[in-house]
Amino acid sequence: MTQRNEWILETIKLVSSEIRTLGPDEREALSDLESALDAAEAELDDRTSQLAELLGLSRQGMRALAHGAQVDFDGLADAILGGMVTAEQLLTSELDPMRATLARLACDALRSALPAAPSREAREEVGARTADVEPVAEEEMAFNLLPDDHDPELMAEFITECRDYIQKAEVALLSLETNPDDDEAVNTVFRAFHTIKGTAGFVGIDPVAKVAHHAESLLSRIRDHEIRCTGGYADLSLRSVDALKDLMQALQDALAGDVVETPEGLEDLLRLLADPEAAGITGEPSVDGDLAVPRLGDILVAEGRAGRADVEATAAGQGERLLGEALVQSGVASAGDVARALRTQKRLAADDRTAESSVRVRTDRLDRLINIVGELVIADSMVSQDAVVISGGHLDLVRKVNHTSKIVRELQDLTMSMRMVPLKATFQKMARLVRDLGQKSKKAAEFITEGEETEIDRNMVDILNDPLVHMIRNAMDHGIEPPEEREWLGKPRKGSVWLSAYYQGSNVVVEVRDDGRGLNREKIVEKALARGLIESEKGLSDSAVFTLIFEPGFSTAEQVTDISGRGVGMDVVKRAIDSLRGRIEIASAAGEGTTFKIRLPITLALTDGMLVKVGRERYIIPTLNISMSFRPAPGALFTVADRGELVMFRDDLMPIIRLHRLFHVVGAVEDPALGLLVIVDDGRNRCALLVDELLGQQQVVAKSLGGSIGKAPGISGGAILGDGRVGLILDPFAIIALAGQGGNTNERIAHLMPA
């Protein structure tokens, strides 16, 4: 951006921030703003642009305000503010049709506000404030969300953009939780509400504009340090964000042609926002002081690196130098300490300034691209494995084929990365959940996230959301003890919930951990016995017992709370993880807490598979389900009358499933000692699948078998193999169930074992 433009931007920002705080009787300041706008207009390169028009109109409006012309002050001020916001957008981003339309609308709003006739927005503004007069405004409030003449594309853009802002506001509000005096975060929230209000006004979505307007007023009080973003005020802000979210959803439904109703509690919220104190909302002040980002000196003092008096003295005499520099020079603090403190300060002040430039692409297009690239990879491997190429006689051809393959691989990596999104947004939602749950259940818990930059397939993010919600609810409700109990147990009053993610091989591991009571083995066993899930706990390992909680309707909670304990939840978790082709493990120690470990493939588009041969057929077993494969010694095989075959491996006894028998394949290896056993396990059941041999590991694009065949037993889908034929992907769990080994294998084995 040119220096000149930057200067104009500064002016615009100044006008935006000033105009709403000035009243009709502050003529002088208004005149100053007017001349500032005048100067900004003069600096513009292109006098014919929309920007120039906007600035010109705003300047006229400002003049009208400054000279006390017969105008509706608030209406005009709002219109100017809208103009400023649009102008800012025009300056800082590229001109696209959306912005152009917004600019045009802003100009219209300004024009209609100018000649004493209040604009639509202004009229509504007045209606909202005095809550009487114009019945028209009231009627608009009756839920006809979409204006009659709306432009669907513009609306869709509007929704997407608002959602962006809502998310930003939410993040900032949450960071305000830990640091209510972070001015930058307050501003972010303020700006978000402000922009939403402006845009909503232009496109004519009054309820949105109204909520945003009132929320903005609340935030402006916070920004002006009149109140602090704590307690009731923080809740109110978050509720506003929620209301906006609901409205966006309603809007989207309305766009899709559904009949929408006023989101619940909207009126209540508006009333609360209009006068929070009247409803008894306070910020329940916790800590004194209204500092923004902590000052460098304060950090040093708090960390015990320097005395307050010394710092104050240095600060008083720092003159032109920076405080850090002054502190080091005067020997109050070491350079290392100052650097560390500066880093702390920076971290505290940081917000997401790391905006990456991006293009929005429709997901179905992306999916198609990824699919086609998947095909390309297979087609490429068909070429490179062609008899002519591997015969070795055509060096030149081989070189060219290799070159193509390399490019194809790169293209594949790139397309795969295109649908990867960081888990950050999901983790942030959970932070919100912990906060809300903590308040509801009167338990304090610290929420610690790690590895939120870990990326997974965007299609998986939504599915992962529900299980995480359930697990965190469980952790908060059943895991973390009430503060008094924790104190009595000698634990810190505040519980902790960790949510972390990291890569492990070609998997992503997501862990939910709490330092609460841990799972109660006895209680689970008792319940499982009562429900007939197991016959005895003999021979059951801890992890086998814990996985029982994934059974539908299983809950050991003594009482049902409104958070969890109705016995639904963990089976949902298991099902969701299964659908993501992932696995879940539980580790827990009584009194120390519980850890859920979810292992997921990075993407659903590709499956890491082991190609195995059974007779003439080839099958793909997902690598994630395979724990190992081995050729058994004849002595390790047992048959138990009527109970099937078993194999002993490393002191572990497990049933053998003969794939050839299950799938009626002829010509397969019948003697396990001559074939290979592949151990698959789903956390509870371990089985050994008998195959002829392993043909190699391969990434495949999983596809449904299509049509009526979609539910083939034991088969999760198909994939095109290197030779162009279809290979079937096995679903090990379904196979275990199919082979009649369902129920609890360990328990069955326990029965079989000699006493």
Added chain:
Amino acid sequence: MSTISQVAKRPSPGTPEGQGSSVAGKYLTFFLKGEEYGLEILKVQEIIGMMTITPVPRMPESMRGVINLRGKVIPVVDLRLKFGMEVAEQTDETCIIVVQAQGMEMGIVVDRVSEVLDIIADDIEDAPALGADVDTDYILGIGKAEGRVRLLLDIVKVLSTNEVVDAPTVSDSADE
């Protein structure tokens, strides 16, 4: 894979209106064990030569398996087995008709494809009752054009009804 012919999907303009007209129109005719059958041309996507079919275990016998149709996995049904006839030896003329019904693609294996025929309403008779043993639900009618008799099939019904001959069920083929 060789594409023998690609059949354009365009409604025939000369479809006569009136009684029985719902079944009149263009049909792709093919042979199964010497008998000629007809299949609404609008349901046909393409005809491909026979290719390697990957069998899917524990499916009814007539479900021969799945094939790779230019990167798409589609199921293939053997119409002979579906109608309870014995399996035919594969010849050069054996081919797979890819039909598109209710948004799904599916292949059907036939002995030989014959021709595309315009059958007018006058040449179509209602499906006769062939006794309790023969389910005539999937027969649209009987075409008698050019002095030959062709069974006109409602392919969607054919593919969605169960086997004429019961296929092995999951329970009796379980392990051990």
